[in-house]
Amino acid sequence: MKNHEFYCLHSDLCKTLANPKRQLILDALRNGEVTVGDLVNQTGIPQANVSQHLSILRNKGIVVARRHGSRVNYSITNPKIIKAFDLISEVLNESLAGQSRTVNKAVGKTHLA
Template identity: 40%
Template sequence: MDKKIFQLHADVCKALGNPLRIEVINLLENKELCFTDLLEITGGLKSNLSQHLSVMTKKGILKVRREGQCNYYSLASLKVAQACRLMREVLIENLKNQKELLEKL
């Protein structure tokens, strides 16, 4: 396999390397939301959220469409949400295993 694909994969993973970005992906899993709705739900700063959305849009993770005064964001592919969900499942399994190990001690 061409090593370029691994670099592109790493770039997308870097774009997901922030809790707010993962929260946004979770929020957009089955719907699109206006920027102001995302801002209200996440409770972040306008400039900060805008920057995160811009990065994810440039990396092809999100799509954006303008309607009236609002930019509506949605996932470019539901597979992004599925990948995040799988990673959460791995995390939860690891936490359960650590808890069991601690209980045995």
């Protein structure tokens, strides 16, 4: 059993990934460096909001910024982030595929939703 602090760090990292807009951004960064402006265009998210999310991702060390003239290029620091992302996609797809079977079936007469 690992310690409490580890779980906090781990879930903190997950929490950072757990936002639809940040996922859009991460997916847009999947193939390499992209500027903020391009992220705005590709995702349709307002500029200020993109910057907010990039700031969050930066602070967690998930992305890194590199200024190039007036533009700032962002990229993902660790490719395993994308691997984890894709694994969770798989879980999601399998879950969606096998839905409505035993998954949420009631147990006994409990209220188990």
